[in-house]
Amino acid sequence: MTTSEEIKEKSPLISVKDLEKHFTDVHALNGVSVDIYRGDVVFVVGPSGSGKSTFLRCLNRLEEPTSGTILFEGINITDKKCDINKHRQKMGMVFQQFNLFPHMTVMRNLTIGPMKLQHKTKEEAESYAHELLKRVGLETRADAYPNQLSGGQKQRIAIVRALCMRPDVMLFDEPTSALDPEMVGEVLEVMRDLAEDKMTMVVVTHEMAFAKEIATKVLFMAEGQILETGEGREFFENPKTERLKTFLEKVL
Amino acid sequence: MTTSEEIKEKSPLISVKDLEKHFTDVHALNGVSVDIYRGDVVFVVGPSGSGKSTFLRCLNRLEEPTSGTILFEGINITDKKCDINKHRQKMGMVFQQFNLFPHMTVMRNLTIGPMKLQHKTKEEAESYAHELLKRVGLETRADAYPNQLSGGQKQRIAIVRALCMRPDVMLFDEPTSALDPEMVGEVLEVMRDLAEDKMTMVVVTHEMAFAKEIATKVLFMAEGQILETGEGREFFENPKTERLKTFLEKVL
Amino acid sequence: GQSGKTLTMATNAEFPPYEYHDGTEIVGIDVEIAQAIADKLGRELVIEDMAFDSVIMAVQSGKADIAMAGLTITEDRKESVNFSTPYTTASQVIIVKEDSDITSPDDLVGKRVGVQLGTTGDIYVDDIEDATVERYGKGFEAVQALLQDKVDAVMIDNQPAQVFVSQNEGIKIVDEAFTVEEYAAAIAKDNTELLDQVNDAIAELEESGELQAIIDKYITD
Amino acid sequence: MFSAIMDFGDKLGTALFKLSYNFPNQFYLNFIKENRWKYLTDGLKVTLTVTIFAVLIGVILGFLVAIIRSTHDKTGKLTLLNWVCTVYLTVIRGTPVLVQLLIIYFVIFGSVRVDKVFVAVVAFGINSGAYVAEIIRGGIMSIDQGQFEAGRSIGFNYTQTMIYIILPQVFKNVLPALGNEFIVLLKETSVSGYIALQDLTKGGDIIRSQTYSPLLPLLAVALIYLFFVMILSKLLKILEGRLRNSDH
């Protein structure tokens, strides 16, 4: 017999079925199904325009799927009746362009969510934010405004902002592609840390070396479909489809 | 005795001496001296903000140097009295952001310079442009407008635009950093071709692998100065200064 | 509010000597007559200064109780408002430059004539063949245009014309008067009570000689 | 017409000569005598009062309309209100403010006896609201879509995202444009003489009607407007500089 804990362990955290997304004249997602389990570090790779971002953004319904279902912690969040705002609190998101709130200090960026949405006191919210800031090495910048930070610092703050909501999964959309090469490392470092802490992560990226290093699962997307799935290192070393082979040759 | 041809071969094409550039509150170039010979493929590398672009842009006086001299083909082009427009025709420039003229077709982009400045007939200008377009594999796009091209295609056209003026040196400022990774290759290919044809080139880039492959000379800049100079492969494999070592570790 | 403590008079205070700005006050024949009427009615006079072409509408719409603005009785206007008994007569005259060849209304044919929009002058000139009418918002602007040779003549009521001519060199009134007409106060059609009161007051003022005294104070021939 | 132009330099010269020769007299006549300068100062007071209150109404109205319209654009809700706003914007931006002023005075407030300053404030306020609405809508649209997405991705709903994330940034961005709207209105109220409101321009008109000399009164009026517009522009530049340099 399995305990309920075990069932929880074994049932996927996110279960995507037959996801379709049509834009006015583009069929961006063409039947995507995948299960993501707790602790998974899923990398999504593929050529430009293949639907990677669209897929990621459908997961928390920033993009409204045209059809298909997404179960998150067992609840169908594509159901119009569910309160998506509640679930989004559990799904941290990190954007290519950081999207920090420029009119707030770093600390305010980190605490406004917990305070307004989870009714934390200012003290609670700030002390947790401080803890996380320390982890990413930015404890001294709490009173800075986003414009006073470098790109790498901004992105680390953006990650902390998402973590402050104590999410169950973190979604990353090319978190390092807007960064100067010298700053990529510091952001990857933070993501590596998170992965070691068993945070569930879904990462869209072009950083193949990084994916190879920490991915537990890699999805190769092309033309709105998942063409190949593999386990980390294996995926890169033994591509099965011709398509993936050509792709890897180009980008590695 | 040396013939005048031999002197020409041996005297540098561009000779930079004690170049300084002050912006209002930044000392961007702090005494740069270097000689560039015909057929040289010079790569300029270094951390962000070290003055690489400023150096390159001073070479054709897009940026006005504060002091120092630049001899180009023996003529002091930092002299206010020289007609810089004449000399710029001999120095092709390729920008990170392509800077094609969006209101003209590709062909017009390529021919306006030769026709208006070198008084070529339309036929002459177009036939040479066609030849070069063929070399970069874009002979079918002559009637397209820049917006109809991909980034890689745009940059190849930008290179051709500069070549149409039959320059003696080509200046590149991070020609691939605005490109999607899949398109970098096609632009590097064209540059490799040019190098093989013995075109004199000065290239600012972050593409270290490429520099290693084709550079005849590499300049390492930091804080407005050239800290280290080396010959292609040697430069990367045996860095002499600590500074360069750290830099190479970060970016390779 | 017809029955209020105030009597609101609509006028266009750029029409001397009937109404014009003097310092920060509006004064003139109409103003003093209105004051006398208000005194008799036991109401406080309030003056609303507005464009001339608006004074009748102001009475019609209730914005003012009474309009006194050198207002000539015409058939058209009678369709919109009631008029009190006239309190003075006036005539439309022509002002020209001293060296002008215009000597009678007949000479206006084909000329450029300045008037004040909506005045009786405007109405008459409209009927002159080929004359170009320039309708200014204010009487003095028409005169200014004449001084600057922008128009050949100005048609306007007699008394203001006298004032304009006395204040400016180089212009004169053509001897022959164009028309003769009567000024009266305009009152809303449905306010016959006020009309009666005003008529009574004017009659009393006329009898006592007060009316003539006011006019004489401003017009000295 | 062309001989007129040829003539014109000549006459202008003469006029200027006369003026310089006559200046003390003219100055005395137009401004000092009978305290005529008071028409200008009183008129200025009216002009400033109307402008200030009209801008207030305009900003409030503009914010409301802009929020309704953006909400409709982004969520598809508020269809009826959005329709009302669209009609309002079309009509107000499609007709001259002078005509609006006349309609409000003679038709809307036709048979009500109401303070003319109030009428002008209402007319210019309603007019300004339409332009402010478009400024603010532009401000909302110019905020990077990423800001909106970042807000939503944390779990804020539409309204919370507007209040905490978008509007504070919009307000900062449009502040200079709102300052500019004040300048625009200051000049636009010059037509209120049409409803016989004694504003600054009308003050000059009254002096002209008494002295028959157009030059000095008109010049004085122009200079006063210019003075205020320049002061306001200066303040606006300082404000913009501050906003640009501030880190938030």
Added chain:
Amino acid sequence: MFSAIMDFGDKLGTALFKLSYNFPNQFYLNFIKENRWKYLTDGLKVTLTVTIFAVLIGVILGFLVAIIRSTHDKTGKLTLLNWVCTVYLTVIRGTPVLVQLLIIYFVIFGSVRVDKVFVAVVAFGINSGAYVAEIIRGGIMSIDQGQFEAGRSIGFNYTQTMIYIILPQVFKNVLPALGNEFIVLLKETSVSGYIALQDLTKGGDIIRSQTYSPLLPLLAVALIYLFFVMILSKLLKILEGRLRNSDH
């Protein structure tokens, strides 16, 4: 003031009722009788004439000023001309167009008999030029600096770069704003009645002065403006769409 507002809905109701009841009579009186509609059509002709020519002058003047100013900004040359342009911009943008119109009519063309349409064209053209200049300058500044550098790097001098590279792009970018300037001017010319020019608004005024009924003449005038503004806006939208979709 506030009881006035309370009152107001009531009175407006009554007025509208009266109108609907009286409409045929009122319509006959204001438009048909004595061919009064002619005041509107004649006025419209004047309004359109003034607007069209003023825009033409404005665009030419604006281009000149903008080029002088940008050249000064980029090269430091043309100091004197730039100074003249700055004064022109400051004065024109610092004073109401109505005051400018009066000054041009009564002072500048003081003792010249000159066609009033011409005066209005000059006044509104000069006024418009100042605003157009800033539109075009904005257009020049909005062209990516890289375009300028690309032109210079090929070997074009300043003037050649302007003519071949920058201005063609500027013109395309500012075309919608110039169209909008036409709309702005169409509405602004409504004040030309002040110099006794019989434009559309004044046409309505004349009818009002004869019929003493404000509603219909004002409404008709407003509708005519609205009609033209809407048509022009529509055309402008189409133009903008075309420009956006074109590849060059």
